[in-house]
Amino acid sequence: MAELVEPPPGMGYPGKHYYMIKNTLFELDANYEPIKILGRGAYGVVCSAVNKETDEKVAVKKIKDVFEDEVGAIRVLREMRFLRHLRHENVIELKDIMMPPNRKNFKDVYLVYELMDTDLHQLITSPVPLSDDHIQFFIFQILRGLNHLHSANILHRDLKPGNVLLNANCELKICDLGLARTISTKVDECMTEYVVTRWYRAPEVLLGCDKYSTAIDIWSVGCIFAELLGRKPIFPGSSCLNQLELILNVLGKVSEPDMRFVDNLKARKFIESLPYTPPMPLQELYPAANPLAIDLLKQMLIFDPSQRIKVKEALAHPYIAHLHKLTNDQPADEVSDEEMYEMGVKELREMMWQEIANHHAEAYGDIES
Incomplete structure (x- = not known):
C-alpha cells in the first residue's frame, strides 16, 4: 500500500x-x-x-x-x-x-x-488457450504499430513479448522505445550499438554487420509470432554463437548468395565451416498452425535481410489482410535523434x-x- x-x-x-x-x-x-x-x-x-x-x-x-x-x-x-x-x-x-x-x-x-493489464510474455507463459484468431489479431496489431514507427523513420530494435502490452479485450500496444533509433533516408545506416534481446536478435545483428535496417524489427516479430504458435521461444540461445546455431538448425545451411550481406569476414568463415543441414519445415514445428500463418512466418524468418518481408507487405498478407482493410493509418512525421x-x-x-x-x-x- x-x-x-x-x-x-x-x-x-x-x-x-x-x-x-x-x-x-x-x-x-x-x-x-x-x-x-x-x-x-x-x-x-x-x-x-x-x-x-x-x-x-x-x-x-x-x-x-x-x-x-x-x-x-x-x-x-x-x-x-x-x-x-x-x-x-x-x-x-x-x-x-x-x-x-x-x-x-x-x-x-x-x-x-x-x-495496461499484462504483456505477451505473461500471456504466452500462462495456461490461457490462444486461438488462431487471437494470434492473427496480435500479429496484425504488432505490425500495425511497427508500421507507424517505421513511417516515422524509427527502428524499435528491442521487440520481444515483454515489450508488447495487452488489455483484457486483446488491445495491444508496443512499448519501451529506449533502444529505438532513427534511420537515415538511405536504405541502411551504420549503427553498431547493442540492440535487441538475444532470442529475438536478427542474424545481421548476431553476425556483427555494420549495416542494418527495418528488417531487424521484422525478424523480431517473426520470433514473437513463432512463440505465440508454439508457446515457447523458437531460438532460445544461451550465447550469440548458440543463437546463430539454433537459427541455422531451423533455416538450414545458408547459401553463398544469402550471405552477401555478411561484411564480417570471421563470421562468414564460421557459417561456411558449418556442415550442411536441411531446413526444418515450420509446419512440422507448428502442426496445428494455420497454413497462412506458416507462410507469413516463413517470410519473416529469412536469413538475408534484403529478402525478408517488409512491414507493409506483411500487413497485406492473406493471413491478416482482411483486418488491415478495416484501417486507415496515416504515416507519422519523421523524427530525429542525432543531436543527443x-x-x-x-x-x-x-x-x-x-x-x-x-x-x-x-x-x-x-x-x-
Whole structure:
C-alpha cells in the first residue's frame, strides 16, 4: 500500500506529494495518487496510480538518478521525444511527464503511461488457450504499430513479448522505445550499438554487420509470432554463437548468395565451416498452425535481410489482410535523434528539461520555464 509521507529534507516542493511504496519514495504531482508497485528493473520502478482529476488509472515509471549513466539518460530522452511525436493506438501513449521542481539539478524523472493489464510474455507463459484468431489479431496489431514507427523513420530494435502490452479485450500496444533509433533516408545506416534481446536478435545483428535496417524489427516479430504458435521461444540461445546455431538448425545451411550481406569476414568463415543441414519445415514445428500463418512466418524468418518481408507487405498478407482493410493509418512525421549524442550531463539535463517543457506545451499549453 502507498503511504503519504512528509517530504525528506531539502524536498517538499509546492504541488508535489510524497509517497512511500515498498521502500521506494515517489515524488508525484498532487493530482496523482499511487496504488501499488507493478515492477522493478534496471529501467526504474513502475507503480499504478490514479489521476484524481480524471479518475483515470495510469502507470507511473520513476527513473532515479537518471544522469548517473549518460547512455541511460539518452535512452530516456529518446523515448520521451519519440513518444511525443507518435500517436497510434498500437503504440503506448506517454500521457504525462511530471515537471521537475528544479531545472538546474533535478535527478529523477517520472513518466506517466497508459495502464495496461499484462504483456505477451505473461500471456504466452500462462495456461490461457490462444486461438488462431487471437494470434492473427496480435500479429496484425504488432505490425500495425511497427508500421507507424517505421513511417516515422524509427527502428524499435528491442521487440520481444515483454515489450508488447495487452488489455483484457486483446488491445495491444508496443512499448519501451529506449533502444529505438532513427534511420537515415538511405536504405541502411551504420549503427553498431547493442540492440535487441538475444532470442529475438536478427542474424545481421548476431553476425556483427555494420549495416542494418527495418528488417531487424521484422525478424523480431517473426520470433514473437513463432512463440505465440508454439508457446515457447523458437531460438532460445544461451550465447550469440548458440543463437546463430539454433537459427541455422531451423533455416538450414545458408547459401553463398544469402550471405552477401555478411561484411564480417570471421563470421562468414564460421557459417561456411558449418556442415550442411536441411531446413526444418515450420509446419512440422507448428502442426496445428494455420497454413497462412506458416507462410507469413516463413517470410519473416529469412536469413538475408534484403529478402525478408517488409512491414507493409506483411500487413497485406492473406493471413491478416482482411483486418488491415478495416484501417486507415496515416504515416507519422519523421523524427530525429542525432543531436543527443556526445553530450555531457549539463547539456543532457537541459535538453531533457526542454523536452519535458515541450510535452507540457503540447498537452497543456505554454508554461513558464
